[in-house]
Amino acid sequence: MRAFSYTRADTPQAAAQAAEATGTKFIAGGTNLLDLMKLDIEQPSRLVDVSRLNLRDVTDTPDGGLHVGALVTNTDLANHPRVKADYAVLTRAIVAGASGQIRNKATTGGNLLQRARCPYFYDTNLPCNKRDPGTGCAALRGLSRTLAVIGTSDACIAQHPSDMAVALRVLDATVSTLKPDGTARTLTLDEFYRLPEDTPHLETTLEPGELITGVTLPPPVGGTHLYRKVRDRASYAFALVSVAAIVDGDRVRVAFGGVAPRPWRVPDAEDAYAQAKADGRADALIDRAFEGARPTEENAFKVPLLRRTLKAVLAQAGQEAQA
Amino acid sequence: MKFEQASPPNPIDQERVVTRPFTRIEGPLKVSGQAPYAYEYGLPEAPTYGFVLGAGIAHGRVTRIDTTQAEAAPGVLLVLTHENMPAQARSDTPVPQQREASPQLSGPEIRHYHQAVAFVVAETFEQARAAANLIEVEYEVTPGQFTLADTVDSGKEPKDAVDSVVGDFESAFADAAATVDLTFTTPDQSQAPMEPHATIAQWDGDQLTVHTAHQVVHWVRRGLALTLNVPQKDVRVVAAFIGGGFGTKLLFFSDAVLSAAAARLLGRPVKTTLHRPLIFNNTSHRAATIQRVRLGADPDGTLHAVGHDTWTGNLPGGDSEPACEQTKYLYGGEHRQIRTRQSELDLPPGASMRAPGEAVGMLALEGAMDELAEKLGLDPVELRLRNDVQFDPEKGPKRPFSSRRLAAALRTGAKAFGWDDRPRAPRERQDGEWYVGYGVASAFRTNLVMPSGATVRLNPGGTLTVETQMTDIGTGSYTVLAQVAAEMLGLDLNQVEVKLGDSDFPQASGSGGSWGANSSSAGVYAACDELRRDLAQKAGYQSANAVFRGGKVWQGAECTELSELAGKGGVEATARMTYGDLTEQFMQAGFGAHFVEVGVNAHTGEVRVRRALSVVAAGRILNPVTARSQCLGGMTMGIGSALMEALHVDHDLGLFVNHDLGEYHVPVHADIPDLDVLFLDELDDQSSPLRAKGVGELGISGVGAAVANAVYNASGVRVRDFPITLDKILAGWDD
Numbered sequence A: 001m002r003a004f005s006y007t008r009a010d011t012p013q014a015a016a017q018a019a020e021a022t023g024t025k026f027i028a029g030g031t032n033l034l035d036l037m038k039l040d041i042e043q044p045s046r047l048v049d050v051s052r053l054n055l056r057d058v059t060d061t062p063d064g065g066l067h068v069g070a071l072v073t074n075t076d077l078a079n080h081p082r083v084k085a086d087y088a089v090l091t092r093a094i095v096a097g098a099s100g101q102i103r104n105k106a107t108t109g110g111n112l113l114q115r116a117r118c119p120y121f122y123d124t125n126l127p128c129n130k131r132d133p134g135t136g137c138a139a140l141r142g143l144s145r146t147l148a149v150i151g152t153s154d155a156c157i158a159q160h161p162s163d164m165a166v167a168l169r170v171l172d173a174t175v176s177t178l179k180p181d182g183t184a185r186t187l188t189l190d191e192f193y194r195l196p197e198d199t200p201h202l203e204t205t206l207e208p209g210e211l212i213t214g215v216t217l218p219p220p221v222g223g224t225h226l227y228r229k230v231r232d233r234a235s236y237a238f239a240l241v242s243v244a245a246i247v248d249g250d251r252v253r254v255a256f257g258g259v260a261p262r263p264w265r266v267p268d269a270e271d272a273y274a275q276a277k278a279d280g281r282a283d284a285l286i287d288r289a290f291e292g293a294r295p296t297e298e299n300a301f302k303v304p305l306l307r308r309t310l311k312a313v314l315a316q317a318g319q320e321a322q323a
Numbered sequence B: 001m002k003f004e005q006a007s008p009p010n011p012i013d014q015e016r017v018v019t020r021p022f023t024r025i026e027g028p029l030k031v032s033g034q035a036p037y038a039y040e041y042g043l044p045e046a047p048t049y050g051f052v053l054g055a056g057i058a059h060g061r062v063t064r065i066d067t068t069q070a071e072a073a074p075g076v077l078l079v080l081t082h083e084n085m086p087a088q089a090r091s092d093t094p095v096p097q098q099r100e101a102s103p104q105l106s107g108p109e110i111r112h113y114h115q116a117v118a119f120v121v122a123e124t125f126e127q128a129r130a131a132a133n134l135i136e137v138e139y140e141v142t143p144g145q146f147t148l149a150d151t152v153d154s155g156k157e158p159k160d161a162v163d164s165v166v167g168d169f170e171s172a173f174a175d176a177a178a179t180v181d182l183t184f185t186t187p188d189q190s191q192a193p194m195e196p197h198a199t200i201a202q203w204d205g206d207q208l209t210v211h212t213a214h215q216v217v218h219w220v221r222r223g224l225a226l227t228l229n230v231p232q233k234d235v236r237v238v239a240a241f242i243g244g245g246f247g248t249k250l251l252f253f254s255d256a257v258l259s260a261a262a263a264r265l266l267g268r269p270v271k272t273t274l275h276r277p278l279i280f281n282n283t284s285h286r287a288a289t290i291q292r293v294r295l296g297a298d299p300d301g302t303l304h305a306v307g308h309d310t311w312t313g314n315l316p317g318g319d320s321e322p323a324c325e326q327t328k329y330l331y332g333g334e335h336r337q338i339r340t341r342q343s344e345l346d347l348p349p350g351a352s353m354r355a356p357g358e359a360v361g362m363l364a365l366e367g368a369m370d371e372l373a374e375k376l377g378l379d380p381v382e383l384r385l386r387n388d389v390q391f392d393p394e395k396g397p398k399r400p401f402s403s404r405r406l407a408a409a410l411r412t413g414a415k416a417f418g419w420d421d422r423p424r425a426p427r428e429r430q431d432g433e434w435y436v437g438y439g440v441a442s443a444f445r446t447n448l449v450m451p452s453g454a455t456v457r458l459n460p461g462g463t464l465t466v467e468t469q470m471t472d473i474g475t476g477s478y479t480v481l482a483q484v485a486a487e488m489l490g491l492d493l494n495q496v497e498v499k500l501g502d503s504d505f506p507q508a509s510g511s512g513g514s515w516g517a518n519s520s521s522a523g524v525y526a527a528c529d530e531l532r533r534d535l536a537q538k539a540g541y542q543s544a545n546a547v548f549r550g551g552k553v554w555q556g557a558e559c560t561e562l563s564e565l566a567g568k569g570g571v572e573a574t575a576r577m578t579y580g581d582l583t584e585q586f587m588q589a590g591f592g593a594h595f596v597e598v599g600v601n602a603h604t605g606e607v608r609v610r611r612a613l614s615v616v617a618a619g620r621i622l623n624p625v626t627a628r629s630q631c632l633g634g635m636t637m638g639i640g641s642a643l644m645e646a647l648h649v650d651h652d653l654g655l656f657v658n659h660d661l662g663e664y665h666v667p668v669h670a671d672i673p674d675l676d677v678l679f680l681d682e683l684d685d686q687s688s689p690l691r692a693k694g695v696g697e698l699g700i701s702g703v704g705a706a707v708a709n710a711v712y713n714a715s716g717v718r719v720r721d722f723p724i725t726l727d728k729i730l731a732g733w734d735d
């Protein structure tokens, strides 16, 4: 960890302005940023603490949706009665991640911006384009078992590690932001996250100083909400693959985690599902959603695993719908 | 005192305190944060903080190192590199790897990744770490060998694991009615103790005191003294509480040597802990193995040919991962061929970890037994029973086992576990999404004894103090030694105080290889025996007739209070237990059986252990609470090594890439279901006056194989390339 200066912002606008200068980072729960600073992976010269901003409420929106302040903790969001009732996939995804202690500190905004879990990213001696642009990608010919299979580039094959974001994607949530000049934006998750292409160090379309103020969930869509996370141990591990699904009769919405640089959802694939014959639906969805996948030898198992996991989720949805 | 004949009846046989289920006497100190671990000792003056910078390459040399910026950084007091490190010598301890591992910053050569290249000392930990990041190092990289599989042809017969060949294995194997010929691989693994390696070093003139996390006090004392070129008598080592070692703290590393060297240069105490990401490559690990097991049997399962070959690697001068060891002793069979080949690798040092040898060797042998049973259509429990043998199968009946209750363990476990109710074929039983399977394996671990000494002092007032260099690495030494002393002197447990882990006390066995409880107890026994004699004499009794009970010494109806005998100055005795050749005359080992039920998810191939039982026969169980904890820990580690533990080698860059606890997976609570342990009654007269044997590592030796066998029984997939991760199950289902 390098020396840095620290300021605490009183308003979102002041926070955005304070963070515009190069080398500045927001800090919320600190559960990801501080780890990375200790390991010298992130080297901000200045931190703007946003953790006390008044962005910690969950409020109903006029159209029946829900607005979640950027500083609502993962624990509070997962336990919110309306989230549990109307957006259960989100509760299920959040509690599948990290640990109770970490979720108590982790915030909605910070969770969206947590960084890659590629082991080479975590060691400053090793080549990694995401951490140190232009040094190469050691994972391409090294350890890649846990990394992404689609949406990747020759510069980086890291997956986005968030569970929460996968559920937000399936719910069509949007991210609200505030820029230093006072303008607010609303972005879908596909607009918010960039794919790596040849600039894997740029992970979002946020501009310097742009603050996440919250996340908005559209009105509830009903259906059976499921989140299934497959991992190497029963808890406290990132997803090898995960499936967030809302199943409503012949219609499904499905987003995938652990397999792409952002939560992966292909709306066409959901149409393919609806149009396919009953016993070929899951395959139709996977075939379309992972068309063009480029797994490595080590993580090629993820594509069949996704297929199997989706089938398990659909079987479970059938059982829950009956019960 | 020398233990050279079967133990005659002795006061321990009363089992008034020993064998009783006392919880740890130091437990309250630990849960209230008052038990100081190496890094936590208060010091008379403000300490300084050291930070080790690890090499960024695996093999080559430092061509330039620039510390200018680091030296100018806030709070920095000293930066050591190979250019200014004081001269050192090589140490020697019973761990051969220590020779090369001891001298730190002794030259520009880099032998493995994260080897120390610089050491920064500053007023705070944060300052030291920040300054370390400012050091510029340039390297010349030379090609290294990081891939065990590429070296199998160059492996040599290691000195510590020579070939052992009896009869004519090849012909017997060729002629056998039923055979298996299977190759297993086990990955590099990290001991990953909760407490990182840590040291506080402090000089007072020529006297060095080190608080350090180490399993054997006199090894680190000797090793450090030799490395630093100071007389051993000038070095005091304190290791009173240790947060797990699992073998890696049988060696000492950069934290100890560099803190001591820097503290001398600075004239101030230096405290250093290795930060977690450094531990995996800077310190030791268990080396990967490739193992080929060949078994040849009659149709009824009687083994005639037993073959086990292991390929493993290490840095030059290191010893081998003795994965063949159990195969020498576990089952009969007159034609045997056991061979290890060791090659040179440029990975970090391989060394002891949690049941060196057996933990990974049993994965292979007991997996092969399961496959042989299947081939023969035999119950795997029955196959093992048919090959039980009461003597060392290499040496014949002239070398019997001192005690061996393998058959009883298998039978007891089968009954208690409900083995008869097992699924007879893979994918036969399903519970919701989960295929359910049962697996069994034998448990085996060679019993080791080490010389050990102690001082016992009867204090004024009649309480007793025990002092020994013995360590407690979380196993329960404090409690067990207090029980032994209380038993010997006829006291209650709370009348005994135990002081451990200080080189000022008599030299002891230390902790490792499951020898600790039995060996250190024998040392305390010897000292108590001497004290009893002195006290009986003081009371004017015949020591042979004296009975110690209720704080008094009795002869017939006469008695004298111990407090009276203690007088104003107390009475003290020091003794040491050594051993004759009983371990030569008798093969000594702990035995047991593991039974495991797993679920394999029919969709995803995820494996979850549903329940497990270990039946353990390890001589007298000195304390069933601490022994049970040892077994539960061993079982947990066995489950981990079967299902998840693996250091992943980058074969180009030459390092273990997943060097943190986020990516080096050990089981979490959710992975571990109901575990149960049953101890069989056993007294081993040949092992020590305690009639006890090692326990902890029996818990791990075999349990992973039982998991793997259960995975097969559930899923129909044999995974011989450990750990058994879900991708390997899916590959076996092949859809």
Ligand SMILES: Cc1cc2nc3c(=O)[nH]c(=O)nc-3n(C[C@H](O)[C@H](O)[C@H](O)COP(=O)(O)OP(=O)(O)OC[C@H]3O[C@@H](n4cnc5c(N)ncnc54)[C@H](O)[C@@H]3O)c2cc1C
Binding pocket: A025, A026, A027, A028, A029, A030, A031, A032, A033, A034, A035, A050, A070, A074, A096, A097, A098, A099, A102, A105, A106, A107, A108, A109, A110, A111, A112, A113, A114, A161, A162, A163, A164, A210, A211, A212, A213, A236, A237, A238, A239, B662
């Ligand atoms: C041991 C461990 C296990 C974990 N396991 C999982 C898991 O299984 N699944 C999972 O999904 N996650 C997991 N996590 C990650 C965890 O979810 C994140 O660390 C957490 O959500 C980050 O939130 P935070 O508020 O602490 O962010 P911080 O660490 O404070 O910040 C993270 C990033 O977000 C930026 N930021 C924060 N708030 C804002 C804002 N309002 N506007 C703009 N930028 C902002 C910061 O500048 C920083 O770059 C794990 C973490 C740990 C340490």
Ligand code: SF4
Binding pocket: A116, A118, A119, A120, A121, A127, A128, A129, A130, A131, A136, A137, A138, A139, A140, A147, A155, A156, A157, A158, A200
């Ligand atoms: S995959 Fe991405 S994060 Fe990993 S080494 Fe390559 S560039 Fe770095």
